[in-house]
Amino acid sequence: MTDKTTPNPARKTYRHGDLRRALLDAGIALAREGGPSSVVLREATRRVGVVPNAAYRHFASRKELLEAVRAAAFAGLATSMEKELAALPPFEQPTAESARATLTAVGAGYLRFALAETGLFRTAFDGPFEPETDADPEKAGEGGMNPFQLLTNALDDLVEVGLLPPERRLGAEYLAWSAVHGMAMLAIDGPLYGRPPEQIGMLGQRLIGMVVNGL
């Protein structure tokens, strides 16, 4: 049945076809399973059924592979936020409620991703990230926006409906992002770990409330 001469996923052709993509997918799977330290080059090649060095035709180093996985992780984060936004009841004009709900959705998507895809979330933030100056579409969701841009838009809405005075808009991204990111960390590694998701959700709501009131 299994032919011992062909390693894992038996390959007929000498060329693989799209090894880069396959390695990236394997890397993503590894990151999902065990976070950044689990994306190991040799294991990725093993899963794809190719010799370790083959990876070097597509990635200069393990680090470069990891970086590609990180980009995918950011995209996943953005998608999670988009999904939460899409679940919002539709509205024509932005209102105070809608703007508030939008920001809440952004935060909820962030937290949900951290809880549901912890390995990827960890991977995304394992190293430097500057989404403001980074237009890489690989790091964006299906709508083409990265997590930071989604947040920025939500804050702009907040100003538009008068919930946030314009003079406090500057730097508000960092304050809001800090709060939500910190809570994600507490939820996956800290004292909030193991709490039922709905409880985290409530705390998240409260956190966003704090941000909106306190900004």
Next chain:
Amino acid sequence: MTDKTTPNPARKTYRHGDLRRALLDAGIALAREGGPSSVVLREATRRVGVVPNAAYRHFASRKELLEAVRAAAFAGLATSMEKELAALPPFEQPTAESARATLTAVGAGYLRFALAETGLFRTAFDGPFEPETDADPEKAGEGGMNPFQLLTNALDDLVEVGLLPPERRLGAEYLAWSAVHGMAMLAIDGPLYGRPPEQIGMLGQRLIGMVVNGL
């Protein structure tokens, strides 16, 4: 001069004296220099001038050494917060200002440590942490309190002086902690990286303001 038969820090006695402590110190130094992934067992033994396996008489595994280093990192964090608290002007009765200043100091100590001892800060949070249920004195500052306890006290003060309604006290730790921890992450890996410390300080002040107002 240097005797080639004695490896690095020439040791006269076959027994080391306090190898555990020496290895831990070396581990801490490694963590300071390069974060958690840099605390490698073999390098620690090398620095101490002992054969790799000697470490196993004192730590069951690299992970256990890392854990000891993490504890020290938490202690360092607590100490940084204590230092900031000690720099506060003295006051007899807690007042609104003093309570606010106390919380600000707690946050400032947290951020300062993250910026000044990035490697240790990373190490501390590389893995699960539950300071509420952890009374390990190794993770406490010189006053005997760990970072979480220092925060808790500051929030209690806030209630005492009436800045925080008691009904909102429950869970406030998590909201405040989230905000400050998140900002620390943005400051060492995110878009706030490289900003002058005073700018981070200002943002931190603003963040604490947001927390107090929004809680």
Next chain:
DNA sequence: GCAGTTTGTGTACACTGTCCACTTGAGGCT
């Protein structure tokens, strides 16, 4: 149908954590 360039293979090296058997010597016993 051939030359040249990609892409995957084979072999090798340095480095890591960790296992096992061995040696050393400090401290308690007689």
Next chain:
DNA sequence: AGCCTCAAGTGGACAGTGTACACAAACTGC
């Protein structure tokens, strides 16, 4: 004092990792 014990450090080994170099295969454009 002399001996014994046993914790503490040594030596050698192995599997696993990232990566460098030389080689083989097969797709590409002419």
